[in-house]
Amino acid sequence: MMENIENHREHTTVDIDKAWVTSMRQKLSATSSEPASKDQHSIYIVPQHIYETDEKAYEPKIISIGPYHHGKQCLRTMEEHKWRYLNAILSRNMDLSLENYLAEIKKMEVRARSCYSESINHFESNQFVQMMVLDGCFIVELFLNSEAKMAMKEEEIFLLKKEADEDPIYGTNWMLPLVAHDMLLLENQLPFFVLQFLFKLVDKSSTPSSLSQLALNFFHNFLPRKNGIDPTDEDRGKILHLLHLFHSGFLPVKKKALDFLSYYYYIRPAPPKLIPSATELKAAGVKFKQKKMDMGSFLEVDFRKGVMEIPHLSIYEFTNSMFRNFIAFEQCFPISGAHFTRYTILMDCLINTANDVAILKQNKIIEHMMGSDEEVAILFNRLGKGVAVDFEDCYFYYLFNDVNQYCKTNWHIWRANLVHRYFRNPWTIMSLVAAILILTLTFTQTFFSVFSYARPP
Structure with missing residues (x-):
C-alpha cells in the first residue's frame, strides 16, 4: 500500500498558481515578526462572549472617545462640546496654534494607531489625528474645569450657576456623571501618552503638575476610591489609558505570592x-x-x-x-x-x-x-x-x-448551631443557664445521696 502511494507521488505533478503564492507572500510580509511594543494593543474591543452577558455595560451612553464608537448617531450631540473645549484649550496658551497641536500629534500617529487591537485603517491620517486632538483636548479641558470648580468658594459657585447655560455639561445634573461613566469604558479610550502630551502643551502657570492626579480627582467625584492606592511616580510612566489608571488606583499595595x-x-x-x-x-x-x-x-x-x-x-x-x-x-x-x-x-x-x-x-x-x-x-x-x-x-x-x-x-459547626439555637436572645440564654443550674444541683444532690449511702456517718 505504501509503495503505491510513493509511486503515485513520484509521477503526479501539481501546478501552483503563482498569483496565489504571491498573495500569500504579501500577507506574510505584512505580518511583522518583530515583538510588540509596550504601547501596542492596550485598547481593546470587548470579547463577544463577555459583551453578550451585559451589552449596555460596555457601550457609551453620551460621548465617543477614540475610533471604536466614533460617528455613532446617538453620540453626535457631544461633538459640538468637543469643539468648544478645543477652543478653550487653545486660549490657555496663546503661544501655540492649532497647527502646532496637529503637527505634534501627527508625529505620534503610528504609535497611537498601534495601541488599538482592532483595525482602524478606515480612518485616513488627517481624520485620525483630528480625532486624537479633539477628543484628547476635550478630556484635558474637562479635568482642568473640574479641578478649578472644586477649588471655588461658595460665592463663586453661586455666580457660576448663573452662567451654567454656557456649559451644559455642568449646567445639568445628569450629563457630567454620564460623561465620566463613558470615559472609563474599555472601548472608549485614548492612549495615555497622547493625553500627557496635550496636557504638557497647556500653559503650566495655571495648571497642576500631574495629569494622573488630576484624572483621579475627577473620577473620585463619581466613583469614590475610598483609601484606594494611587500609582507611584514610577508606575505613572506605564499607564496605558484612563481605565488603566483608575484600575491601578484600586490594586493592593502588596501582592501575596505563593511559595x-x-x-x-x-x-x-x-x-x-x-x-x-x-x-x-x-x-x-x-x-x-x-x-x-x-x-x-x-x-x-x-x-x-x-x-x-x-x-x-x-x-x-x-x-x-x-x-x-x-x-x-x-x-x-x-x-x-x-x-x-x-x-x-x-x-x-x-x-x-x-x-x-x-x-x-x-x-x-x-x-x-x-x-x-x-x-x-x-x-x-x-x-x-x-x-x-x-x-x-x-x-x-x-x-x-x-x-x-x-x-x-x-x-465549629456544633458551636455555631449552639449559638444559633440557644444564644439568639436573652430569654433563651436565661433558660439555658437555669437548666444547667438545675442539672448541676440535681447532680450534686444525687452525689451526696449516693455518698451518704456508701459511707454512712
Whole structure:
C-alpha cells in the first residue's frame, strides 16, 4: 500500500498558481515578526462572549472617545462640546496654534494607531489625528474645569450657576456623571501618552503638575476610591489609558505570592475548591467583620481563626459597568493582573441570595443604592459569566483553602448551631443557664445521696 502511494507521488505533478503564492507572500510580509511594543494593543474591543452577558455595560451612553464608537448617531450631540473645549484649550496658551497641536500629534500617529487591537485603517491620517486632538483636548479641558470648580468658594459657585447655560455639561445634573461613566469604558479610550502630551502643551502657570492626579480627582467625584492606592511616580510612566489608571488606583499595595512548594504541590494538581455562601459559612461558625482600610485596597480580604475580614464596598449605579470593564481589561491584558476578576469570583461565592447580602450589610461590609438586596445578589452572580479564571498564583488561594478546612471541622459547626439555637436572645440564654443550674444541683444532690449511702456517718 505504501509503495503505491510513493509511486503515485513520484509521477503526479501539481501546478501552483503563482498569483496565489504571491498573495500569500504579501500577507506574510505584512505580518511583522518583530515583538510588540509596550504601547501596542492596550485598547481593546470587548470579547463577544463577555459583551453578550451585559451589552449596555460596555457601550457609551453620551460621548465617543477614540475610533471604536466614533460617528455613532446617538453620540453626535457631544461633538459640538468637543469643539468648544478645543477652543478653550487653545486660549490657555496663546503661544501655540492649532497647527502646532496637529503637527505634534501627527508625529505620534503610528504609535497611537498601534495601541488599538482592532483595525482602524478606515480612518485616513488627517481624520485620525483630528480625532486624537479633539477628543484628547476635550478630556484635558474637562479635568482642568473640574479641578478649578472644586477649588471655588461658595460665592463663586453661586455666580457660576448663573452662567451654567454656557456649559451644559455642568449646567445639568445628569450629563457630567454620564460623561465620566463613558470615559472609563474599555472601548472608549485614548492612549495615555497622547493625553500627557496635550496636557504638557497647556500653559503650566495655571495648571497642576500631574495629569494622573488630576484624572483621579475627577473620577473620585463619581466613583469614590475610598483609601484606594494611587500609582507611584514610577508606575505613572506605564499607564496605558484612563481605565488603566483608575484600575491601578484600586490594586493592593502588596501582592501575596505563593511559595514554590505550595504552587507545585497544591495549585498545579488541582485548583482551590470554591467556598460556600455567606449564609452557609455563618452556619458553619464563620464570622464576618469589616476590615479597616487605612492604606489598603477593598480587594484585600483576610481569613483568620474563623473570622473573614472584608473591606467596605459601596455599590453605586455605575459599579456594575466599572467592574465589568475592569474585568474585560484584565481578560484582554493579562499583564495588568486579575485582582478584580478574582475578587468578583470571591463575592460570587459569598453572595447567592438576598439573605447573603443582608448578612454582609449587617456587618457593614456592603452598602448599596440598588432597589433591593436581591438586585445586588443578581449583580455579583452575573459578573463572572464568560470570564476565564487562572487560579495559579491566585491571591485568594490560601483564603479559599483555609475557609474550606475550617468548615470541615465538626466542632465549629456544633458551636455555631449552639449559638444559633440557644444564644439568639436573652430569654433563651436565661433558660439555658437555669437548666444547667438545675442539672448541676440535681447532680450534686444525687452525689451526696449516693455518698451518704456508701459511707454512712
